[in-house]
Amino acid sequence: MRGAGYTVDVVIVRPHGRQLAVLMKHVSPSGARSRWELPWDSPSAGETLDESARRIVRQVARTHVSWTDQVGAFADGRKHPSAGALSVAFVAIAADGALAVPEAFHSWIPVSQTPSLQARQRAILEGGLSTIRQRMDHAPVAFRLLSERFTLGELQQAYELLLGRRLHKASFRRALQASYLVEPTDEWRSEGRGRPAQLFRYAPRRRKSGRRPVRFDLLV
């Protein structure tokens, strides 16, 4: 590794049925057995960290980045594909609308089936998924998994995907209604049997001023 002396690693996720999938690269070093890596690179001169992360996503996923956030810096001595001691990790969501055909040797792998990674990248992957769950209360992360128009069922599925648990339909819609985040369109979509669903659009109209109560959710 040359240049800046550290790497930028990116956990790129996208929906994959009822699961999340992560973009991983299959590398076959000559004379060694093949292994998998998360996309990473050294930052170019003059680039900010965020710009590096977006560049890596564009190069590797061939799709535009709809959201990124920094996970943090990792330098705890654990192994990394680079020789460097420090990696700055990002998480990114690849838009669903775009046809994300990845670069050669790259595949979308469901999170439950990720192969073994070198220790530092394993920690980065866990950290990235955890960062998504932490941020989604305060940033429109779930909407970034969807196309511009979506049904409320799809939105709920996106939230369930990212949170990793089922939600109650009526409660979900009530809270969404109160938040003034979406706006109905006059389009409807029929999928197979059942009543067609109305399409909505992300259109935040009001600030939620409600103060969160103090919580003592310490995991001890």
Add this chain to the structure above:
Amino acid sequence: MRGAGYTVDVVIVRPHGRQLAVLMKHVSPSGARSRWELPWDSPSAGETLDESARRIVRQVARTHVSWTDQVGAFADGRKHPSAGALSVAFVAIAADGALAVPEAFHSWIPVSQTPSLQARQRAILEGGLSTIRQRMDHAPVAFRLLSERFTLGELQQAYELLLGRRLHKASFRRALQASYLVEPTDEWRSEGRGRPAQLFRYAPRRRKSGRRPVRFDLLV
């Protein structure tokens, strides 16, 4: 700057009456006008990031660190006291019990009166305070501002300090009761007039299994 090629910067806070105070260093470079900095250093060889942060706190605040957490990596081209392009920021809480007499040229400065900083360190300071507020729901941050034994009034003040807003006494105690985080001792403390307050100890006994409902607190 030599060695690792980046710095570790630490936002060290401690209670200061009804406010938070941050530890800052007054530097007077020869031939230039004096200015203030947050404590920072290059990491030593073989140190993890967390170890670097703890070492910096020990050296500069002469007290033990009761809690630290990473804020993130900053490399957006903004100015920093070092020549380096990258800083990894941490936030740390200095224990209240210890008599934290800082190193020469260092002072505890209330957050509302912080002097101007170079742009990257200003961002690091804001980020550190924001990180505290984000983490305190899930980590016993507020307890780290207090001595081992404390009154419920002191605990509530610690929460109000970190959150930056007043809390409702009865609600605070009810939620605390339900969380099984503290344990009464048989000691009482009388301060001036009024009924003496019972002393408590941080002693988490049960996991809060309550799932947080989905929130749509998007700041838009």
Add this chain to the structure above:
DNA sequence: TCAATAGTGTCTGTTAGACATTATGGA
């Protein structure tokens, strides 16, 4: 006695979750 602070009991409005019901299309 009064002033000041600690600690608690009760009421009320809000809301998450459970459940049931209606609505609307395809097979």
Add this chain to the structure above:
DNA sequence: TCCATAATGTCTAACAGACACTATTGA
């Protein structure tokens, strides 16, 4: 017609915030 899914109304338990009250000390 039956079935599957969308969308919504109602009930209930939990809980946050408001308020008032009791308890216990020093002046």
